[in-house]
Amino acid sequence: MNIQLTYSISIDEFLEMVKSVGWKTYSKEQVEKALNHTMYMVKATVDGRLAGIGRVVGDYSIVCVLTDICVKPEYQRKGIGLKITLELKRLIEENVACGEKMRIELTPTAGNEAFYERAGFKYNPDKITGMYLWIKK
């Protein structure tokens, strides 16, 4: 299996991925704006076919959020999600200056905590539990 990582995601690829895992969808305009304001993004292809994506948004200094990590069902459990996540982590690390620190946050979908632990993230529900709120108009 030839897994390749690249650093851009088109609007259509983003929408294709979101649809493949059954997440809420967005207008093309909204996705374009989101991608334009993304700190880092990674796309995985397998033999040239779109298999997974992930991105990081944030303030480039103190905090960032790992988001939209998803792998098409037919490509799951083959190490692709981990590869994407570790590459995003590497890109963040590369841009933290000596003596500085930056926090990466994420809100795992239920059942995927172990996946992120595998990528080095801390899961400590006695101390911190993630929360979220959708604003809809």
Ligand SMILES: CC(C)(COP(=O)(O)OP(=O)(O)OC[C@H]1O[C@@H](n2cnc3c(N)ncnc32)[C@H](O)[C@@H]1OP(=O)(O)O)[C@@H](O)C(=O)NCCC(=O)NCCS
């Ligand atoms: C979660 C997701 C991104 C994982 O991607 P993936 O490519 O299937 O995961 P990988 O094959 O890279 O798994 C890496 C490791 O995590 C483990 N793992 C993956 N998913 C897991 C899960 N749900 N529970 C426990 N372990 C898991 C794998 O067994 C593997 O461990 P190993 O290397 O010791 O064998 C993928 O299942 C997905 O896209 N799910 C739907 C969308 C989603 O919920 N995304 C997360 C948003 S927060």
